[in-house]
Amino acid sequence: MTARVREKLEDNRLARLLFSPALIWLLVFFVAPLLIALVVSLARRGPYGATVYDLTGDNYLRALDSLYLPAYWRSLWVATATTVITAVVSFPAAYYIALKSPLRWRRILLVLTVIPFWTSFLVRTYAWILLLRSEGLINSVLVGTGVIKEPLGLLYSDFAVLVGQVYGELPFMILPLYVALERLDKRLLEAAQDLGANRFWTFVRVTLPLARPGLIAGIVLVFIPSLGAFITPDLLGGAKSIMIGNLIQSQFTLLNQPFGSALSLILTASVLILLAVAMRVGLKTSELA
């Protein structure tokens, strides 16, 4: 055995050692549940909510029922709108932190960006209820100052869901955008100006394309959880704003595990397909690094 072969074996051994914890975790808590869900999704709900293992495609057919289309549709547009709004709101912030802020402020601004994570998402969503409800802070101030006469119906609407979602996902967009913009060589911006591009064209032709990997990472990070969101629509959306996440959750509480599993798998598959498309369209492999 030559030294090089031995070294390679050592490398393999090391790789196995380092990867095993994560691999085991994913196998036990991700792959296995997914397989269980697959099996359950092919089963049938028996009387009194028991699961009868039957090998049937009925649950998938039922998922196509027009009854559920509004929930799918809402999930899709809420996730899309959340992603678009988050991107539009995050870009200037990330741009400022990465390129314009004084160096000593940069770290503080980044910490401020992630500070919301120090509190549970559930608690923060409840806080939005206090802000948005009829007797809440926003309505009280508006009515009190005479801007409006009657409180606005802010809570329990798609608007409230969007507000909550954008609020919750904002850091997941700002951080990858920041990373991409921070790496941007400022001399490239000067070069663009030198070649006749004003601020607008410099942004369109240089800044934006070079921020693309960060933007795509942000879109993926925001869109996927938004598609399956259920806390925000549940707390802020009320009964009207059902999304696919709520649908799945309710199937499990209603003891229809097979249908819930089928919906979960459909959601997972949709996410994977959308992700694959996004990679194909938007992301060159060289940009993944």
Add this chain to the structure above:
Amino acid sequence: MIEEHEVELLNVSKRFADTVAVDSVTLRVMGGEFLTLLGPSGCGKTTLLRMIAGFEIPDEGRVMLGGRDVTGVPPFKRDVTTVFQQYALFPHLSVFENIAFGLKQKRVARESVKARVAEALEMVKMSGLDRRLPYELSGGQQQRVALARALVLHPRVLLLDEPLAALDQKLRKQMQVELKSLQQRVGISFVYVTHDQEEALTMSDRIVVMNAGRIEQTGRADEIYERPQTEFVASFIGVSNIIKGTVTARREEYSIIKLGDCEIEALGNDTKVGDAIRLMVRPEKIVMTFDRSDGALAATIESAVYLGESTHWKLKLRDGQSMTVLEQNRAASRPVQDRIGSEVRVSWNPDSAVILKR
């Protein structure tokens, strides 16, 4: 038609926080000339260049391009282009798209863009590499693309900010020659910033030596080297001996200088009898003899370094001042170490000794 002055900087000053980067500088760039701004880092040469490009706006003074005042005009409205220090090629664009960037910005027709990019690539000997991305190019190739990208716009002036600094020695020499011949072919004025005296000497029509935000001296390479006006220029460019003496008389364009117990002639008559002055002599201009009969300056050899083709002698004058002599080894000589301690006579042509301004 070439304007008489492509660029004029009139009394420009620029401060950053409390340091003065450029201190009331006036500079004119002629049509078709290769002008080099030479100086140590922090002397203000890059700031001066960035003022011409429009990246810095002078606190005082005016910037003129082709006779037009452009002091407050942003870079994208100035018809000058820059070759940046690390090239600053757009990493997401191919060689073609990099070079076409400025043309597209000017809304040049697609066919014309193709023709002009091809022409620019040809000019820098990069034809056929237009599909490559910058990271697929070597440093020298990136350099050429940066040149093509700037020249394709037919700028009034091309600004170059230490463009060869990132290249290795051999490539740098080769690019010096190419840059010079390119400049002569396109006939555009080049303003070239460098801290490398050799680059400045080989390429420039005119050299502007800068120090601490001010211009020390402007002139052709030979003027800068042979007739430095200040001690800074004398010591920044090449090796020089700077010797203290006293003026005893003046004759035409020369002054008679007393050095120890000897009198010599030196170039420069802007002196008064009795002035304590410094004069500069290049080590290779000094003739050293072991013959003591001569009336020339006496000195003792302190140390010597044998360099093959030449020998570096370190001498001490009678009055204690040191002096370096570079002697070509025309004939086979004795081992240099044997000479240490010997008394010698040194002399030089009066035109080789230059009196420096205070």
